[in-house]
Each structure stands twice: as C-alpha cells, then as structure tokens.
Amino acid sequence: MVGLTLTPTAITVNGRRQSAEGMGSCEEARVVGESLTSRYSEWVLEALDELSDSFLITDPSLAGHPIVFASRGFLCMSGYARDEVLGRNGRIFQGPATNRRSVLEIREAIREERTVQISLLNYRRDGTPHWILFHLFPVFGEDEGRAVHFVAVQVPIPSRPGSSKSRTHCFGARRMAFGACRDEVRADHDLGYKPVRESFVDTDNRGLEAEESREARDCEKERAVTAADSILSTLTRYSKLTGKRVCRKRCSSAANIAPLSSSLILSLGRIKQSFVLTDPHLPDMPIVYASDAFLGLTGYSRQEVLGRNCRFLSGPGTDASALLEIKESIQKEQACTVRLLNYRKDGNSFWNLLHISPVRNASGEIAFFVGVQVDEGSKIERHGLSPEMWQLGAVGLVKVAVRGSSVGLGPSRSLS
Known part of the structure; x- marks a missing residue:
C-alpha cells in the first residue's frame, strides 16, 4: 500500500496551475509536513487517511497555527483539495455570516487548551455556506505538558423541517463577491504569520449579522465525540512508536501549572542559550519553561523538569552560601550571578555560572524569573562574547518575548 504524502505539489488558483511553494518556502512546507510524522511516525498519515470522519489537525507550535492534516471526509465536505488546505490557517473557511462570537469562543478554548463544541457557519470552496457542529479538542504531549496539536472534528448539521429559509437567500446575493474574495485568499499562499493559537479566528468585524445559530442534535454531538475518540486513539497508538507519547489530558508533572501561550x-x-523560566507566584517557584539547550546541558527531559524547583540540580558539593545568595536576590526582586556546582541527570557535576533576573510583563509586574546557565567546562561557541554578555543577551531576549506576549492580556489573565 502506498503511504500518504502531505508534501504540497501544485494547486489550481483562478484556473492557473501554481506551485504549492507559493504557500511559503520549501522549508516551511517541510516543517508543516513533518509536524505529524516526527511525533507519530510516517505510518500515522495512512492511518488517519483511512478514517471516514471530517476533521482537521493543527499545530499551535508553528507560526500562524497552520493546518497540518485534512481528512478525506473534510475535503469532500468542503470542496477543497488537500494542497489548498495544508499550511493555511483555519480562518479561510469563515465568511460574511460566520458568527464572530462563536469564533471568539473557539479562540478562547485554544488559548486555554480545552475542548469546545459549538455550532458554526463555515463556507465551502465554492462560497456556499453550511452549518457544522465544530468539536475542537487538544492533544497533549507527555513530555511537553502542553497541547502539541488540536483536532477539529466537523459534523454537518442539516436543515430542520420548518427552519427559516429567509436568510438563505441573502447568502446568494453575497456569494459572487465573497467567491472572488476567496479566490484572492487562495492565491495568497503565505503561511499567515499571525500570533500563534489563532486558528479558526477571523481578523475583521464580519459575522455580526450571522444567521441564528442552528443547533445540533444529540445524535450529531455523539457522532462528534465518537470521531474524536477514534482520532485520539489513533494518535495515541502511533505516538508510542516514536516514544513521544500523547494523551487526552495534561499528563506531566506540570499538570497544575497554567500553560504559557x-x-x-x-x-x-x-x-539558543540554556535557560529556564520559573513562576514566583506558584508554591515552591516551579520551572514553567526549559529551553532545549538546558535539557541538553542537564540530561533531563522536559517532562522531568517542568513543575520542579531548580534545586533538583544541587548535590553534595553545592555551596549553601551560593543558594542563599540566590534566595535573597529573589526576595529582593534583584538580579544576581553566582558560581555553583550542579549535577546532571547521570550524576556528573559541572560548574555552573548562573545568572538570575526578574522578568516583568507589559504591566511592569514580575511575571517570571529567568535563570541562564553557562557550563564553564563547555566549548560552546559564544560568537566572541564573554559568558556574562552571553547571559545578558539571553535575558534581554526573554524579556522582549514576555512583554510582547503579555500585550493585550486583561487583568484577569497572566502569563503564568
């Protein structure tokens, strides 16, 4: 049996054959194509393609939260070709009558990494509207402690006897203009570098005059849940082949930690530097983010690190006075640099030049503390910078990232 390949080839836009590379660079297409295979193995594509349900899979870790898989059922229902969908943001299926409030509810569920089931008016490739029961759920990575993919199951909601048809006629009046607009959207094949986790989110004020919501029946809701269980079962089974296991609920030591955006x-x-973020607002100031370089330096997996206090790196040779200096600096909300003996997972020690600094959000409040590590025995290339300047560069980048991500968050939400 020939395996399914998700690498874009070519598509037709406005009657013209175009290379799918128009959606982005070859590198971007490769990253989208490997989103599933790198975690679930190459065989998962064929297994997913055998499922008859209508669904999409998106990757929140990639810029623009793009679609990385579209099922045969979805392609049949929507009229799109797979190459026209992969790498795109889910908002391409929205239209003039898509209810903005429903879209915002979906966006909020994505940000909170939770399941949502809602009636939604989407549009097919030819511009015709159709009602669906939109069932979105996150797939969590055991190591990451966060959602690594989202699955959007879509069950058609047929017209009910006695339902109002008056609004259906207004769609025809707008369809020609909207169809032309959608052709332009399909011709614009960028990956949509928008803030991540905004899949299925529109960017204008449309949807305010949407048709009254068409409610799904219990049988349609049950069909969506059954499809979701089947898809998750497939992903879970194939994730065991690579050792990058996934699960339905947050399943790491970070289970009680609110996810970062x-x-x-x-x-x-x-x-690229080795660093961790800790949350001073949580008991025992746990690690809420660990860089890949930190994992490489210490030998621990992300699952073993998240949710723990940094003192797990300490050992019999760690200087207690250095630990006290760190504690006092944190209490004073000040930066400090110390040299201390730490221990890797395999028990080997290394001299760690550790720089700790508070990180404030856009409101000026301390959101995290960042700890940047430099292994004094390492031969890592620092581009001619001293260890101190290398650390300060990392601190600056972290502060820019945190402040940028906190812009627009309300007072009831925090980054931690």
Whole structure:
C-alpha cells in the first residue's frame, strides 16, 4: 500500500496551475509536513487517511497555527483539495455570516487548551455556506505538558423541517463577491504569520449579522465525540512508536501549572542559550519553561523538569552560601550571578555560572524569573562574547518575548 504524502505539489488558483511553494518556502512546507510524522511516525498519515470522519489537525507550535492534516471526509465536505488546505490557517473557511462570537469562543478554548463544541457557519470552496457542529479538542504531549496539536472534528448539521429559509437567500446575493474574495485568499499562499493559537479566528468585524445559530442534535454531538475518540486513539497508538507519547489530558508533572501561550513558547524556542523560566507566584517557584539547550546541558527531559524547583540540580558539593545568595536576590526582586556546582541527570557535576533576573510583563509586574546557565567546562561557541554578555543577551531576549506576549492580556489573565 502506498503511504500518504502531505508534501504540497501544485494547486489550481483562478484556473492557473501554481506551485504549492507559493504557500511559503520549501522549508516551511517541510516543517508543516513533518509536524505529524516526527511525533507519530510516517505510518500515522495512512492511518488517519483511512478514517471516514471530517476533521482537521493543527499545530499551535508553528507560526500562524497552520493546518497540518485534512481528512478525506473534510475535503469532500468542503470542496477543497488537500494542497489548498495544508499550511493555511483555519480562518479561510469563515465568511460574511460566520458568527464572530462563536469564533471568539473557539479562540478562547485554544488559548486555554480545552475542548469546545459549538455550532458554526463555515463556507465551502465554492462560497456556499453550511452549518457544522465544530468539536475542537487538544492533544497533549507527555513530555511537553502542553497541547502539541488540536483536532477539529466537523459534523454537518442539516436543515430542520420548518427552519427559516429567509436568510438563505441573502447568502446568494453575497456569494459572487465573497467567491472572488476567496479566490484572492487562495492565491495568497503565505503561511499567515499571525500570533500563534489563532486558528479558526477571523481578523475583521464580519459575522455580526450571522444567521441564528442552528443547533445540533444529540445524535450529531455523539457522532462528534465518537470521531474524536477514534482520532485520539489513533494518535495515541502511533505516538508510542516514536516514544513521544500523547494523551487526552495534561499528563506531566506540570499538570497544575497554567500553560504559557503558544506565541510565548514560540518566541522562547528561538533563544539558543540554556535557560529556564520559573513562576514566583506558584508554591515552591516551579520551572514553567526549559529551553532545549538546558535539557541538553542537564540530561533531563522536559517532562522531568517542568513543575520542579531548580534545586533538583544541587548535590553534595553545592555551596549553601551560593543558594542563599540566590534566595535573597529573589526576595529582593534583584538580579544576581553566582558560581555553583550542579549535577546532571547521570550524576556528573559541572560548574555552573548562573545568572538570575526578574522578568516583568507589559504591566511592569514580575511575571517570571529567568535563570541562564553557562557550563564553564563547555566549548560552546559564544560568537566572541564573554559568558556574562552571553547571559545578558539571553535575558534581554526573554524579556522582549514576555512583554510582547503579555500585550493585550486583561487583568484577569497572566502569563503564568
């Protein structure tokens, strides 16, 4: 049996054959294509393609929260080709009558990494509207302690006997103009570098005159839940092949820690230095983010790090006075630099030049403390910078990322 390939080839836009590379660079297409295979193995694509349900899978860790898989059922229902969907943001399926309040409810569920089930008016490729029961749920990585994918199951909601048809006629009057607009959208094949976790979110004020919501029946809701269970079961089974296991609920030691926003995680992921973020507002000031370089330095997995206090790196040779200096600096909300003996997971020790600094959000309040580590015995290339300047550079990048991600958050929400 031939395996399914998600690499874009070519698509037709306004009657013209175009390379799918128009959606972004070859590198971007490769990243989208490997979103599933790198975690679930190559075989997952074929397994998912055998499912008859209508669903999409998106990746919140990639810029623009793009679609990384579209099922046969969804393509049949929407009229799109797979190459026209992959790498795009889910808002391309919205239209003039899509209810903005419903979209905002979906966006909030994405940010909070929770399941949502709601009636939604979407649009097919030809511009015709259709009602669906939109069932979105997160898929959590055991190591990451956060959502690594979102699955959007879509069950058609048929017209009920006696339902109002008056609004249906107004769609036809707007369809020609909207169809032309959608052709332009399809011709614009960028990956949509918008803030992450805004999949299925529109960017204008449309949807305020939406048709009254068409309610789904219990049988349609049950069908959506059954499909979600089947998809999750497939993803869970294939994640065992790579060792990158996934689960339905947050399943790491970070279970009681509110997740960072994906936009912040994406920004932090670009920083190459070894560092961790800790939350001073939580008991025992746990680690809420650990960079890949930190994991490489210490030998621990992300699952083993998140939710723990940094003192787990200490050992019999760690200087107690250095630990006290760190504690006092945190209490005074000041930066400090100390040299202390730490221990890797394998028990080997290393001299750690540790710089700790408070990180404030856009409101000027301390949201985190960042700890940047430099292994004094490492030969890592620092581009001619001293260890101190290397650390300060990382601190600056972290502060920019945190302040940028906290802009627009209300007082009831925090980054931690």
